[in-house]
Amino acid sequence: MMPLPKPLQEIFQPPPTPGILGVFQYLDATLDAIKELRAGGHTDFTVYSPIPRHEIEDALGQPVSPVRMFTLSGGIAGCAIGAWLTLWMSYDWPIVLGGKPVGSVPPYVVIMFEMTILFGALSTILGILFNAAFAARRLGTIQYDPRFTNDRFGIFVPADARKSAAVEKLLRDAGAEEVRRG
Amino acid sequence: MAEQQSPPSRLTYDYVTRTIARTLGSPSRGYFVLLGAAVALLTIGITTLVLLIRYGLGLAGYSHPVYWAVYITCFVFWVGIAHSGTLISAILFLFRSGWRTAVYRTAEAMTVFAVMTAGLFPLIHIGRQWYFYWLIPYPNERGLWPNFKSPLIWDEFAIGTYFTVSTVFLIMGLIPDIAAVRDLATGWRKKLYQLCSVGWRGTNEEWRHFTRGYLYLAALATPLVLSVHSVVSWDFAMAIVPGWHATLFAPYFVAGAIYSGCGMVITLLTPIRKLFGLEELITVKHFENLAKLCLLTGSIVSFSYVTENFVAWFSGNPHERAAFWYRAFGPYWWASWTMNICNGLLPWLLWSKKVRTNITALFVISIFVNIGMWFERYVIIVVSLAGEPYTTWTNAVYNPTWADWGIMAGSFGWFFMWFLLFVKNFPAVSISEVKEVLAPPRSKISRVHA
Numbered sequence: 114m115m116p117l118p119k120p121l122q123e124i125f126q127p128p129p130t131p132g133i134l135g136v137f138q139y140l141d142a143t144l145d146a147i148k149e150l151r152a153g154g155h156t157d158f159t160v161y162s163p164i165p166r167h168e169i170e171d172a173l174g175q176p177v178s179p180v181r182m183f184t185l186s187g188g189i190a191g192c193a194i195g196a197w198l199t200l201w202m203s204y205d206w207p208i209v210l211g212g213k214p215v216g217s218v219p220p221y222v223v224i225m226f227e228m229t230i231l232f233g234a235l236s237t238i239l240g241i242l243f244n245a246a247f248a249a250r251r252l253g254t255i256q257y258d259p260r261f262t263n264d265r266f267g268i269f270v271p272a273d274a275r276k277s278a279a280v281e282k283l284l285r286d287a288g289a290e291e292v293r294r295g
Numbered sequence: 296m297a298e299q300q301s302p303p304s305r306l307t308y309d310y311v312t313r314t315i316a317r318t319l320g321s322p323s324r325g326y327f328v329l330l331g332a333a334v335a336l337l338t339i340g341i342t343t344l345v346l347l348i349r350y351g352l353g354l355a356g357y358s359h360p361v362y363w364a365v366y367i368t369c370f371v372f373w374v375g376i377a378h379s380g381t382l383i384s385a386i387l388f389l390f391r392s393g394w395r396t397a398v399y400r401t402a403e404a405m406t407v408f409a410v411m412t413a414g415l416f417p418l419i420h421i422g423r424q425w426y427f428y429w430l431i432p433y434p435n436e437r438g439l440w441p442n443f444k445s446p447l448i449w450d451e452f453a454i455g456t457y458f459t460v461s462t463v464f465l466i467m468g469l470i471p472d473i474a475a476v477r478d479l480a481t482g483w484r485k486k487l488y489q490l491c492s493v494g495w496r497g498t499n500e501e502w503r504h505f506t507r508g509y510l511y512l513a514a515l516a517t518p519l520v521l522s523v524h525s526v527v528s529w530d531f532a533m534a535i536v537p538g539w540h541a542t543l544f545a546p547y548f549v550a551g552a553i554y555s556g557c558g559m560v561i562t563l564l565t566p567i568r569k570l571f572g573l574e575e576l577i578t579v580k581h582f583e584n585l586a587k588l589c590l591l592t593g594s595i596v597s598f599s600y601v602t603e604n605f606v607a608w609f610s611g612n613p614h615e616r617a618a619f620w621y622r623a624f625g626p627y628w629w630a631s632w633t634m635n636i637c638n639g640l641l642p643w644l645l646w647s648k649k650v651r652t653n654i655t656a657l658f659v660i661s662i663f664v665n666i667g668m669w670f671e672r673y674v675i676i677v678v679s680l681a682g683e684p685y686t687t688w689t690n691a692v693y694n695p696t697w698a699d700w701g702i703m704a705g706s707f708g709w710f711f712m713w714f715l716l717f718v719k720n721f722p723a724v725s726i727s728e729v730k731e732v733l734a735p736p737r738s739k740i741s742r743v744h745a
Contacts, residue, residue, distance in 0.1 A: 139738040160499040163308060163475070164730045165506045173499055178507035184515070202432060202440035210444050223449040223526060230519045231456040234512055238463050241508035242493070248500035259478035261497050262471070264308035264736070288738065 130253035132271040134293045135284035136260065140166065142288030143266040147172040149283050150270065159252055161267035180240040187236025188229045195228030196221065256295045306575065308730050315724050316476045318571040319484065322719055325570060333711035340705010343698055344419060352422045354698035361680045363420075365699035369706055370416035371548075371672040373409045374454065374527055376665075378520055378549070379556025379588070380406025381461060384468070385516035388509075394584050396728035397577045400472075401567065402560045403465045404723070408713040409559075410458045412706050417451075419702055446529040453526040460519055464512050470495050471505070472722040487720075524552045531675065537618035538679030543602055550595035551668060554638070557589045558664030565658045567718060576724055579652050586651040589664065593642025596671075600639055621682035622674060626692055630670050630678060637667020 137143040143160065147169070150158055160169055199221035207215040255269045268289075272280045277294060284292050322330075347354055357364060380402040387395040418424050430451050432441050441448045474495035477488035495501060525545035532544035541547075561582065568577045607619040622631045641663055644650050651657070681693050717723070 138736060140735040141737045161497050162499070162502065163312075163497060164727045164735075165502040166735065169499060170503070175499065175503050178504045180504050180508045181511065184508075184511040188515075198432065199443040203443065206438050206440055208442075210442060213444065217444065220444045220449070223522075224443055224452050226522060227449075227452040227456045227519075230515050230522075231459060234460040234463060234515050237508045237511045237515070238467060241467070241504045244504040245501045248498070248504075249494065252498075252500075257496050262475040262478045262495075263312045 127250060127253045129295070130255050130271050131273060132255065132269055132295065133277055133280045133284065134256040134258070134295065135268045135270075135287075135289035136258055136291040136293075137266040137268070137288065138264075138290050139288060140168065140266060143268065144168055144172045146268055146284055146287035146289065149287055150268070150280075153279075153283065155270055155280075157252075158268055158270040159255060161257070161261035161265075161269070163262055163264060163266075178244065180237060180244060183240025183243075184233050184237045187239075188233035190236075191228040191230070191232025192225050194232065195225035198228070199224050256293060306733055308733070308736065311576070311729050311733070312475055312479070312726055314573065314576060315472075315722050315726050315729070316479050318573070318718070318723060319476060319480075319720065323570070326715065326719065330712065330715045333708045333715060336704045336708025337712055338705075338708070339701050340703075340708055343701030343705060347419070347422075347698060347702075348424065354696065355702075356694050356696040356699055358693055360683050361677055361693035363676050363680060364693060365673070365677075365695045365703060366416045366420040368669065368672040368676050369703050370413050370420070371527055371676070372555070372669050373413035373416070373706065373710070374524065375548070375552035375555045375668060375672075376559045377406040377409035377413065377457070377461070377556065378524055378552035379560055380404070380409070381464075381516050381520040382553050382556065382588075383560070384464065385513040385520065388513045389517060393732040394581055396725055396732050398560065398564060398581050398585070398724075399728070400465075400468070400725045401564055401718070401723050402556075403461065403468070404714060404717050404721075405556075405559060405563060406461045407458070407465050408710050408717070409556075410454065410461060411713065412710045414454060414458060415706065415709070416702075446526065446533045449526045450530055453523045457519060457523045460512070460516055464516055467505075467509060467512060468725060468728075469721060471497065472726040475726045476722055484720075491721075521549055524548045531679075536679050536683055537607075537612075537614040538622065538675065538682070541603065541606065543599060543606070547596070547599035547603070550592045550599065551638075551671060554589060554592035554596050554642075555665055555668035557585050557592065558661040558668070561585050561589075561657050561661035562665065563714065565654060565661075567723060571718075571723070573724060576729060579654065582654055582657055583648075583651045586645050586657055586660075589661075590642050590645040593638060593645070593664070597639040597642065600635065618679060618682050622678050625678070625682055627674065627678045627681065630674050634667055634670040634674050637663045638671060641667065 135146060137146065143162075147158075147160060151172075151174075160173065162169055200216045200218075203216045209215060253271075255271070258265065258267060261267045268284065270280045270284070281292050281294070355364065355366070380399075383395050383402040384399040384406075387399070418427050421427065430441070430448070443449075470492055473488050474492040474497065477485060477492050480488055525548065528544035528548035531539035532541055534540060564577060564582070564585075568574060604619055607615040610616075621627075641660060644656075644660060650660070677693055
């Protein structure tokens with residue numbers, strides 16, 4: 114990681130969280146470990162995966178991402194801005210064109226539609242970035258392995274010295290090819 | 296995602312990552328030759344533009360009543376090229392078609408660069424580029440606002456939105472892949488990818504928000520892409536020029552856009568696959584599917600040609616009839632028949648599986664598809680205006696000059712320069728999505744264990 118200026122560092126590179134990292138070669142072993150961890154009462158662990166897999170989502174039982182609220186509110190705001198822009202500008206300097214009403218809605222629907230898409234898409238991006246950044250902030254700086262973007266799955270379980278032996282055994286039993294403390 | 300039942304054993308996650316990351320290595324001599332050719336074409340374009348600014352639009356071949364000519368033709372051509380990228384990346388994503396994963400990144404990059412190219416043409420066409428901001432609604436001391444009843448301002452909003460949305464869609468999809476190449480890269484590339492991957496690590500939280508957001512982006516891009524070329528078609532259809540004033544225009548233009556775009560994807564993928572050795576990831580099956588899309592949209596285009604001519608005759612409107620007669624048998628018969636042959640007859644070759652699975656044949660056909668589609672826009676725009684029967688100078692003959700061709704050559708240079716820079720510096724095939732259609736690594740032992 115590149116060093117960041119201090120205020121940014123506090124947000125994006127929070128202090129390290131102690132815990133155990135398990136590296137998995139197989140998807141099904143990863144899923145087993147997730148199930149065992151959840152059965153053992155762990156809720157705050159992180160799963161690394163090179164691709165999104167529905168099996169992992171299902172095993173984790175995560176709620177639906179709040180990004181959809183960003184998309185919806187962005188879309189509605191865009192539509193409203195499109196309507197305001199066209200109607201207000203028409204009445205601000207009223208000129209009759211083609212014998213049509215000054216504020217004629219049908220042609221303005223095109224602008225409203227495009228603005229809906231534009232604002233909906235931009236707020237979706239912000240939604241993804243904010244939610245992912247907040248999640249990263251909550252987790253703290255946790256162990257990572259560059260193989261997780263290639264062909265390995267990983268599970269990081271935050272654990273203090275007391276619990277780490279049990280977690281380590283659990284991950285190994287589930288089929289982790291490598292377990293690291295940190 | 297549909298998984299392949301029995302993937303070839305070599306196609307592992309690691310193989311996919313390394314094969315695609317390898318395309319980012321040191322460029323070969325062939326790459327520099329292509330890049331040099333693109334920059335040379337761009338130089339011709341820039342030189343022409345400087346001369347146009349110095350001496351005015353009179354250098355281009357405009358002559359009454361043809362004041363929308365090659366620049367507008369090129370604008371519609373490039374916007375059209377852009378469309379298939381969004382079709383492949385967004386619409387086929389919503390349809391869950393697994394084959395798109397290997398080709399969609401190239402198509403999407405093509406979209407962004409084609410819109411970037413298209414956007415230049417209205418600016419060149421207005422003549423006084425330094426007043427381009429008059430198009431934007433901004434507060435000014437006279438209190439003047441744009442006319443939102445004009446299709447030209449709809450177009451500005453549509454193209455602006457399309458450029459923004461397709462760019463963020465491309466960048467969003469790139470993030471996990473940049474992270475994958477970041478973890479393999481060294482030197483300055485590692486620094487670049489660290490910056491561009493915005494700290495992506497593939498955690499479950501990241502994927503949870505990413506997959507949802509990506510789905511919504513695709514769902515927003517789908518109606519957008521259909522709207523953009525509809526709005527472009529309304530630039531013409533809202534006017535009363537015979538040959539333009541048709542309700543058929545929106546679907547006709549959208550189908551034509553996707554037809555030309557699929558042609559361009561084939562044109563671009565053929566050399567990339569060869570240069571980068573991606574034969575195992577981008578297979579003949581992908582080309583065949585692209586050819587099928589070409590066949591489908593090409594048939595819609597042919598059907599539109601027939602409908603257009605039929606309606607001109609059936610309407611009984613003498614102006615419409617004259618316009619279409621002028622198209623087929625007037626001084627521009629060669630342009631019309633190039634269009635009819637390339638778009639109306641050529642796609643019929645794709646009914647044959649032999650042609651669809653022959654990459655050389657597809658490459659040649661794809662080039663003719665694009666020639667045909669360029670001429671379609673030329674015929675619609677220039678020939679309709681030239682044959683306009685209302686004006687005193689009826690049937691004026693318009694001839695493009697070197698200034699028209701210079702700008703057009705420059706646009707190809709501009710497009711290919713960005714495209715070549717992109718494929719060498721960023722993963723041109725999606726790493727994570729190609730992996731998604733492979734069977735994930737499983738161990739029998741732990742399945743028993745579970």
